[in-house]
Amino acid sequence: MQSQTSNISIAFFFAFMALTLAITYWAAKRTKTTETFFAAGGEITAWQNGWALAGDFLSAAALLGIAGIVTSNGFDGMVYSIGWLVGWPIILFLIVEPLRNVGKFTFADVVAYRLSQKPVRSAAAIGTLAVISFYLIAQMVATGALIKLLFGIPYSWSVIIVGTAMLIYVLFGGMLATTWVQVVKAALLMAGGAFLCILVLVQFQMNPVRLFAAAAERYGANVLQPGSRVVSGQWDAISLGLGLMFGTAAMPHILMRVYTVKDVKAARLSILYATGLIGAFHLMVFVIGFGAMVIVGPQAVLKAGGGGNMAAPLLAQAVGGNAFFGFICAVAFATMLAVVAGLTLSGVATLCHDLWTNVIRAGKATESEQLKVARVATIIIAVVAVVLGILFEGQNVAFMAGLAFSVACAANFPSLVLAISWKRFTTQGAVASILVGTVGSIVLICLSPTIQVDVLGKSLADIAEAWWFVPLKNPAIVAMPLSFAVAIAVSVATPVMDADRTFREMQRRILMGPSDPARAGAGSREEG
Amino acid sequence: MTVSSKALERGMIALARSRLTVAASLSFAMIAIYFGFMGLFAFAKPVLGTMLAPGLSLCIVLGPLVIISSFLLCLIYVYWANTIFDRNVKSTLEQA
Numbered sequence: 001m002q003s004q005t006s007n008i009s010i011a012f013f014f015a016f017m018a019l020t021l022a023i024t025y026w027a028a029k030r031t032k033t034t035e036t037f038f039a040a041g042g043e044i045t046a047w048q049n050g051w052a053l054a055g056d057f058l059s060a061a062a063l064l065g066i067a068g069i070v071t072s073n074g075f076d077g078m079v080y081s082i083g084w085l086v087g088w089p090i091i092l093f094l095i096v097e098p099l100r101n102v103g104k105f106t107f108a109d110v111v112a113y114r115l116s117q118k119p120v121r122s123a124a125a126i127g128t129l130a131v132i133s134f135y136l137i138a139q140m141v142a143t144g145a146l147i148k149l150l151f152g153i154p155y156s157w158s159v160i161i162v163g164t165a166m167l168i169y170v171l172f173g174g175m176l177a178t179t180w181v182q183v184v185k186a187a188l189l190m191a192g193g194a195f196l197c198i199l200v201l202v203q204f205q206m207n208p209v210r211l212f213a214a215a216a217e218r219y220g221a222n223v224l225q226p227g228s229r230v231v232s233g234q235w236d237a238i239s240l241g242l243g244l245m246f247g248t249a250a251m252p253h254i255l256m257r258v259y260t261v262k263d264v265k266a267a268r269l270s271i272l273y274a275t276g277l278i279g280a281f282h283l284m285v286f287v288i289g290f291g292a293m294v295i296v297g298p299q300a301v302l303k304a305g306g307g308g309n310m311a312a313p314l315l316a317q318a319v320g321g322n323a324f325f326g327f328i329c330a331v332a333f334a335t336m337l338a339v340v341a342g343l344t345l346s347g348v349a350t351l352c353h354d355l356w357t358n359v360i361r362a363g364k365a366t367e368s369e370q371l372k373v374a375r376v377a378t379i380i381i382a383v384v385a386v387v388l389g390i391l392f393e394g395q396n397v398a399f400m401a402g403l404a405f406s407v408a409c410a411a412n413f414p415s416l417v418l419a420i421s422w423k424r425f426t427t428q429g430a431v432a433s434i435l436v437g438t439v440g441s442i443v444l445i446c447l448s449p450t451i452q453v454d455v456l457g458k459s460l461a462d463i464a465e466a467w468w469f470v471p472l473k474n475p476a477i478v479a480m481p482l483s484f485a486v487a488i489a490v491s492v493a494t495p496v497m498d499a500d501r502t503f504r505e506m507q508r509r510i511l512m513g514p515s516d517p518a519r520a521g522a523g524s525r526e527e528g
Numbered sequence: 529m530t531v532s533s534k535a536l537e538r539g540m541i542a543l544a545r546s547r548l549t550v551a552a553s554l555s556f557a558m559i560a561i562y563f564g565f566m567g568l569f570a571f572a573k574p575v576l577g578t579m580l581a582p583g584l585s586l587c588i589v590l591g592p593l594v595i596i597s598s599f600l601l602c603l604i605y606v607y608w609a610n611t612i613f614d615r616n617v618k619s620t621l622e623q624a
Contacts, residue, residue, distance in 0.1 A: 093554050507540070511543055
């Protein structure tokens with residue numbers, strides 16, 4: 001890239017870093033307890049949390065990946081956009097109240113509430129860490145590749161820079177700093193996306209249909225029609241949909257955000273705001289993708305490298321000049337930084353709150369010990385993320401993220417839903433379901449063309465003959481029902497005596513929350 | 529168990545049931561809309577590809593509609609939960 005462009009990007013990027021580091025410094029002074037470290041003390045407002053949720057969720061794949069897919073394939077990119085949105089209503093309808101009223105920092109709090117703490121939390125930690133690792137790899141790889149493309153910094157160094165920045169946010173500022181990093185990033189992303197969208201539409205009398213017509217005229221009407229290049233098989237499409245919808249509803253870093261607001265009312269509102277913001281953003285990305293198709297051209301985008309990821313930045317350059325190009329690149333970078341910070345924090349919550357405090361120390365760790373463990377865990381996750389990021393160079397971003405969703409959908413979602421709604425769910429059922437969901441998803445992925453063809457480079461014709469071959473690229477359609485079936489079968493085989501009482505107690509807490517006046521002091525989490 | 533705690537218990541069960549009804553119906557609506565769309569995408573591509581006008585195919589109309597309907601369903605739920613449901617929870621507690 002031209003050095004002039006790089007300088008503008010670098011200037012924008014340094015401005016973002018300076019602002020977020022100032023926020024971290026401010027937040028660090030307030031982060032003295034686990035309440036503030038993991039949940040920002042419950043002091044975030046619904047609006048702030050709505051933006052932060054959007055910031056946590058809108059990854060590099062949402063802007064660069066989807067725009068790239070739309071630019072080279074047309075409509076099909078939207079299948080991912082829609083899938084990434086429809087999980088949000090499910091969180092709102094089924095998950096948010098139990099999560100907020102029963103849990104403290106993680107979704108394992110809810111799954112383990114009326115079951116045996118140690119085995120359930122250990123299993124939930126395995127499921128959560130698997131999801132986070134997959135997703136972190138996807139984010140790290142995207143980041144490394146993009147920075148290499150933009151600034152000419154070697155891939156490994158790019159990953160190390162991102163790892164260091166996220167380490168600083170989480171280590172010192174905890175949830176408070178991470179939340180504000182997300183808010184700033186979401187605002188920049190929405191503003192950049194909206195401006196880019198407007199600059200494109202200006203050329204088409206502000207009418208997206210004219211833009212689509214121009215695309216169809218140049219590249220054929222099939223760019224406006226569903227094709228089979230992005231999602232190949234019929235059942236694979238359904239499986240992808242399942243993974244995106246129910247995986248979103250069980251992403252640990254998203255679920256963790258319901259604890260940052262004051263009460264369940266604010267938690268509901270923040271999910272509503274986030275749904276609106278994310279939906280609007282995905283509609284804009286669709287226009288951006290077609291804009292890049294017509295104005296830049298799919299060939300030019302492919303030639304720029306990065307597997308199509310340069311569509312949005314190149315479009316920004318074409319319609320807004322070098323300064324806007326620099327801005328969009330910096331925004332994309334900020335996006336990745338913010339997402340990895342959110343993921344890291346939820347990984348830390350799992351390692352510290354679930355594994356250390358509740359499994360190893362059986363709930364008896366002091367505040368200062370927990371904070372110390374949280375900070376060590378942050379360093380461990382940052383190092384692992386950087387190492388994995390370097391090892392997995394060159395994978396397709398949107399696709400890897402999709403795999404993380406499949407694991408979330410099969411490992412976390414069934415146990416969460418059954419813990420909330422099924423009286424006879426048992427400890428053994430929960431553990432079996434989470435393990436089968438996690439291992440099942442990973443094994444199915446390993447035996448599918450995703451790993452065998454795309455990663456190992458075998459020919460599809462060869463492995464299609466093998467007895468172990470799994471034709472689905474997205475495992476959710478098999479792994480999720482399997483996880484549910486195992487949960488139900490094992491629970492029925494291991495009945496417990498006082499399920500009636502503990503279930504009624506949990507239902508009551510779902511309605512009333514920890515502040516239930518009829519039993520004040522019974523809850524483990526104090527109000528405020 | 530006192531009389532008031534029995535009334536509270538009954539109120540609780542009614543509240544839990546009303547929440548389940550609303551949450552389950554809205555979830556079902558969302559799942560039906562989304563998998564209706566994905567079903568067409570997977571098994572009836574030509575239908576989704578029907579051109580309605582130059583630059584406008586059926587899927588380009590339906591896709592954004594799925595996004596908009598997700599938001600509207602959320603809006604309905606939050607309105608119901610934050611006004612009607614929370615008021616009922618409060619009055620159940622006060623009566624007890």
